[in-house]
Amino acid sequence: MSEEHDLLDNIFDGFLRGPKIFKDREVLRPDYVPEHLPHRNEQLQQIGEILVPVLRGFRGSNLFIYGNTGTGKTAVVKHVLDRLIHKGHEIGASVEGCYLNCRLIGTDYRILARLGESLGIKIPFTGLATNEVFERFKSELNVKHTLIIVVLDEIDALVKAQGDALLYELTRINENLKNGRLSIIGISNDLRFKELLDPRVLSSLSEEEVIFKPYIATEIKDILLERAKISFVENTLSDGALNLCSALAAAEHGDARRALDLLRIAGELAEREGSLVVNESHIRHAGEEIEQDRVVTVLKTLPLHSKLVVCGTYLMKKVRTEGSITGDIYEVYKELCGQLNLEALTQRRVSGLINELDIIGLLNARVVNLGRYGRTKKVRLGVSYSIVKDVFNEDVWLNQVMTYSPKCIGEKNN
DNA sequence: CGTCCACAGGAATGACGGGCGG
DNA sequence: CCGCCCGTCATTCCTGTGGACG
Structure with missing residues (x-):
């Protein structure tokens, strides 16, 4: 009992003793409606x-x-x-x-x-x-x-x-x-x-x-300044971090919500590591963390058959470099269902699932015409290979098939 | 220049949970 | 309480199609 308690106590004490970054982090949440709306x-x-x-x-x-x-x-x-x-x-x-x-x-x-x-x-x-x-x-x-x-x-x-x-x-x-x-x-x-x-x-x-119109970098900076005044303790946010944050968000369609997210996460990162100020590197890491979290939660909460489709695409990637077509993925998917003793869905349904996965960005799918060789979709993973691997290895069903090698592929390549 | 592939994608169907009027 | 109708979601059925091949 003591070991665990000491460990947690350390975390608690460290947090309480450590420098305080936030005054009110609610102000940085996307659904907060501010009193004052700069540049609008x-x-x-x-x-x-x-x-x-x-x-x-x-x-x-x-x-x-x-x-x-x-x-x-x-x-x-x-x-x-x-x-x-x-x-x-x-x-x-x-x-x-x-x-x-x-x-x-x-x-x-x-x-x-x-x-x-x-x-x-x-x-x-x-x-x-x-x-x-x-x-x-x-x-x-x-x-x-x-x-x-x-x-x-x-x-x-x-x-x-x-x-x-x-x-x-x-x-x-x-x-x-x-x-x-x-x-x-x-x-x-x-x-x-x-x-x-x-x-x-x-x-x-x-x-x-x-x-x-999209905000430009200086406008985003004004917005951030205004919110930072309420949400951060004085002098905990470096100028460099603020500028970088504005610049990144401005480059990304002038999206102020994005900027606020970056700032909030960066603050949390700084707080966690006991830093006195939020600096540029916190902002950079925040960007990565946001994307990673998004992908991980989406992957985890996917319905089983959608997971199998993603898994199929993942396994195909070992063989095909240029993305696979619907038919191939469906074949692999069916084999995976066989491995797990599951009833396979029809190809039509899987095609629909691929479309849904495309919309949320886990897969990239586009229709292509191969003339004689039909009309189909080229599909590839829309997210990093290693995240998929990590998440699915934790999955009660998927971990059984993560090392499976599809047998339906071979003859034609690319 | 017609054929025919390998699907895409719209329409239809079924199961389910739930309100409504009697 | 019952029989009926409704919307929703997940699924299946089936027709349509762009263009390389021959």
Whole structure:
């Protein structure tokens, strides 16, 4: 007992005695909405002006917001919405806002359910017809004379998954509503997503548009300075680290969220090693750690058959240099299933799994035409070989097959 | 210039969990 | 409580297709 306790005691004491880096690390978390949003006054003003009619009981225009990740779209919109609702309640107007992230709440049904809940009606998470939920929401809007502002963040995810039927319904909801009004704010980081929309929906949704340009390095630095003031103990953040962090994030599409993540992790690294200040090397290591953590957690939480597909791709890599094609991977996958006494899925399903894995970046897949030799996908690992190896060697199922050598490959090479 | 490969990808199906009206 | 309908998720069925080969 004593050995372990001494070990832990050392860690505890070391942490308590050691230099303190953070005052408040919550401020660096991605969902924190700051009081002040540097370099976004223009957008703040535009959006405010577009929505302000709501305070007089008129519907605000629908609004489409475009900008890369980490350019402050969500923060600005949430900020304006909060203030607007606050003001609305102050003057006794029935104004409501409902913020939804379509990547997290990705079906028509669930979106409508949330909208209903924001008006205070209870809606079961399944069991009702979607249209029924829509009607309930609409009548509640009518009864309460509410002006609701619906924010659909990552709206492209919704349209890609479900089409634009719901958006169409929502944009015309005002037409047959006696009391109550609805306006929509759509947020997307994919401009091409507009092409997926029915022209009627598009024109109605983008009555107004606001664009968020990527931050440049000096702007990111301002943002970081502001947050660092609240989150770090004085003089624990070196100038060099701050500059490097801004520069790295600026190079990566001017993504401020990325910069804040880097800063937070770097701070934790510094704290862990008992350093007095956060310096450049902490920032660099933070970058690596973020990526590695992401990959490891994703790999670990993958469903078994997806793991087997990744594992198959991994095993193929020993033989094929230029990436393997769907058929080969499927063969290896089937052999692995055989080894583990599992029922193999169909090729169609595996093809779907490959697509999903491609989207989350574990695999890189692209369609190629080999003429006579068919139309297929070239697939290779999208992450480092050794991480896959480490994670799967720990896995209860996968460790049995990590050294398996596929027998279906041989004849043709490349 | 037609053929035919080796899949891609849309549509359909089935199982499941759960609300609703009677 | 029952029978019915619903959405969701995971899966299967099956038609469509770009272009090197001959």
